[in-house]
Amino acid sequence: MNVSQEEAQASLSTIRDVKVQTQRAAISTYASPMMILWGTLWIIAFTATHLYIEHGQHIFTAMNVVGIAVSAIIFYQLFHSKPPFREDPSERIGWRIAALWILLYVYVIIWLFLLAPFSGRQCNAFIGTAGMFACVVMGLWFRSTLMIVLGLAMTGVTLVGFYLLTSYYCLWMAIMGGGGLFGTGLYIRLRWR
Amino acid sequence: MAQLDNIIHQPVRLQIMSSLVSLDQNERVNFTYLRKLLKLTDGNLGAHLSKLEQAGYIKTDKTFVARKPQTFISATGKGRDAFEGHVATLKEIIEGEKK
Numbered sequence: 001m002n003v004s005q006e007e008a009q010a011s012l013s014t015i016r017d018v019k020v021q022t023q024r025a026a027i028s029t030y031a032s033p034m035m036i037l038w039g040t041l042w043i044i045a046f047t048a049t050h051l052y053i054e055h056g057q058h059i060f061t062a063m064n065v066v067g068i069a070v071s072a073i074i075f076y077q078l079f080h081s082k083p084p085f086r087e088d089p090s091e092r093i094g095w096r097i098a099a100l101w102i103l104l105y106v107y108v109i110i111w112l113f114l115l116a117p118f119s120g121r122q123c124n125a126f127i128g129t130a131g132m133f134a135c136v137v138m139g140l141w142f143r144s145t146l147m148i149v150l151g152l153a154m155t156g157v158t159l160v161g162f163y164l165l166t167s168y169y170c171l172w173m174a175i176m177g178g179g180g181l182f183g184t185g186l187y188i189r190l191r192w193r
Numbered sequence: 194m195a196q197l198d199n200i201i202h203q204p205v206r207l208q209i210m211s212s213l214v215s216l217d218q219n220e221r222v223n224f225t226y227l228r229k230l231l232k233l234t235d236g237n238l239g240a241h242l243s244k245l246e247q248a249g250y251i252k253t254d255k256t257f258v259a260r261k262p263q264t265f266i267s268a269t270g271k272g273r274d275a276f277e278g279h280v281a282t283l284k285e286i287i288e289g290e291k292k
Contacts, residue, residue, distance in 0.1 A: 003197060008286040011207060015280065018211035021230060026216065 024192035027144055032192075033074050035150075035185025041067050042178030049120075050170035056120045060127075097138070104134050121169055125162045128177065129155050150184055198279040200248045205233065205241045210276045213251060213268035221254060221265035242266060250275055 003011075045063040049056040075098070108130050112123065132151040139147030154177060161172035201210050208231050216222060228238045245251040250272030254265045268276070 003202075003283075003286055005287055008283040011202070012280070012283050012287070014204070014207060015211040018208045018231075019215035022212040022215045022222075025226075025230060026220075 023144075024188070027142075027146060028188045028192040030078060031144075031147070032185045032189035033078075034071060035181045036189070037070055037074065037185075038067060039178050039180070039182025039185055042181060043174050044178075046170045046174035046178060050168075050174065053120075053170075056124075056170075060124065100134060100137070104130060121162065121166075124173075125158050128158050128173070132158070146184075146188070150181075154180060197282050198275050200244060200250065201276060201279045203241070203244075205231070205237065206245055209238075209241055209245060210250065210268065210272065213266065214273050214276050216267070218267075218273075221267040224264040224266065227266060245272070248272075248275075 041063045045059050048059045052059070108127055112118075112126070115126075118126070132155045135151035135154070136148050139145065139149075139151060157176045157180065158173065161169045161176070165172045201207055209227065212227060212230060213222065224238070224242075227233075228235060231238070233241075242251065242253065246253060249269060252267050252269050254267070256263055256265065
């Protein structure tokens with residue numbers, strides 16, 4: 001078969017485009033609903049805490065309960081409805097992802113007991129950055145640059161708010177943290193499918 | 194110089210294989226999704242999948258999800274090797290003409 005350099009180049013471009021498209025779609029399927037959900041919850045919880053700082057602990061407890069419950073429902077739906085992607089049942093890694101997040105929450109609770117006493121702002125930043133650490137780990141695990149960048153960027157946003165914008169920390173986190181998560185989730189849902 | 198793979202080189206099959214090899218080895222993709230991703234008709238995609246399956250490059254798995262029939266498709270080890278060889282040959286062609 002005779003193929004010119006131009007044809008070979010065009011074939012390689014097609015391969016690159018389809019690979020990127022497929023990987024983006026795979027990430028979009030699972031990550032975008034989670035980002036939209038947690039982004040929305042962060043916007044609501046941080047804004048409410050800014051307005052009613054004395055109820056911050058209850059607001060975030062409620063946010064975590066709602067977030068975990070809705071995340072579980074979304075994952076159940078994705079795995080059991082009509083998933084575009086599916087893992088080989090003999091090599092399922094879904095349970096390992098769930099185990100990572102459950103373990104993280106358990107360890108965060110242990111660390112909070114060990115580190116107490118702390119302020120609500122410290123607790124908040126600690127849980128947030130721990131979640132972003134898991135996001136970076138998952139990015140490395142699944143070779144997703146987006147998750148690595150998102151995890152690192154959100155960690156940076158949290159640190160900037162924590163150290164530089166003390167009085168407006170919650171409002172900063174609502175807009176930059178929640179808005180960033182929500183915006184990224186929406187962007188990949190609309191553009192990567 | 195290694196030979197280009199005639200089965201893979203066809204444009205639609207090249208796209209199908211590119212999509213399948215970009216997934217992890219334990220991942221499969223469903224028929225409807227692949228059809229939408231590559232903007233193909235049912236018949237066109239089905240025909241090309243048959244060719245690839247006959248060559249042993251892909252594996253189809255028919256199953257029921259939420260009581261509805263689903264077809265999942267994945268690249269086989271042989272298919273991944275053939276695809277890698279094909280890509281290497283394309284690169285050789287480009288490099289060869291540069292020299």
